[in-house]
Amino acid sequence: MKKHVRSFEIRKRDWKSLLNRFTETNSGLQVELETYDRETEEQITTPLAALHSLTLDLEDVKNPRINVTVLSGNKEIRHILFRPSQVVLHASRENGDEALTIESVNTETTVRLRRRLPLVALDHVA
Numbered sequence: 001m002k003k004h005v006r007s008f009e010i011r012k013r014d015w016k017s018l019l020n021r022f023t024e025t026n027s028g029l030q031v032e033l034e035t036y037d038r039e040t041e042e043q044i045t046t047p048l049a050a051l052h053s054l055t056l057d058l059e060d061v062k063n064p065r066i067n068v069t070v071l072s073g074n075k076e077i078r079h080i081l082f083r084p085s086q087v088v089l090h091a092s093r094e095n096g097d098e099a100l101t102i103e104s105v106n107t108e109t110t111v112r113l114r115r116r117l118p119l120v121a122l123d124h125v126a
Contacts, residue, residue, distance in 0.1 A: 004094040010087040018089065019054040019066065022100060026051050026113055031070065033079060034110040052076065054100070054111065066102055068111055081109055 010018050030048040037043075049070035057065040066087075068079040081104040090099040099112045 005090050005092045005097070008089045008091075010089055015066075015084075015087055016056045018087065018100075019056055022098075022111075023051070023053045023055075026098070027053065029113055031111050031113050033068065033070070034112060035079075036108045037106055038108065039106050046070075047072070049077065051111070051113070066104070068102075068109070079109065081107070 028050050031051045032048050033046040035044050035046075049072040052069040052071050053067070055067045055069075057067055063083055066081045066084045068081065070077050070079075081102050084102050084104045086101075086103040088101045090097075090101065092098070097112070097114055099110050101108060101110045
């Protein structure tokens with residue numbers, strides 16, 4: 001990440017509230033998902049799609065998940081990240097970009113959002 005981007009590791013107890021806030025703030029905006037598979041060393045980036053939701057699923061206590069749901073055309077696509085171990089928020093004051101990096105069993109997935117206006121410009125609107 002660039003110098004003007006700040007990164008914050010999120011405590012596990014705060015994951016649910018952060019994912020809810022990220023969803024409420026950014027639902028409907030375009031995101032891309034970058035997934036790096038540590039076993040195969042393969043990196044895949046999805047085409048831009050509208051963010052629908054990020055949710056923490058604790059139904060199976062031994063196998064928690066973070067579900068990333070995007071909308072592409074008339075399709076709902078869910079990316080299921082098994083047994084997440086770390087969530088990091090990346091934020092830029094310069095251009096308003098935001099991203100979440102989620103480490104899970106064999107992958108590191110970044111949900112990357114690009115805002116249209118810098119946060120500095122948004123400060124003057126409020």
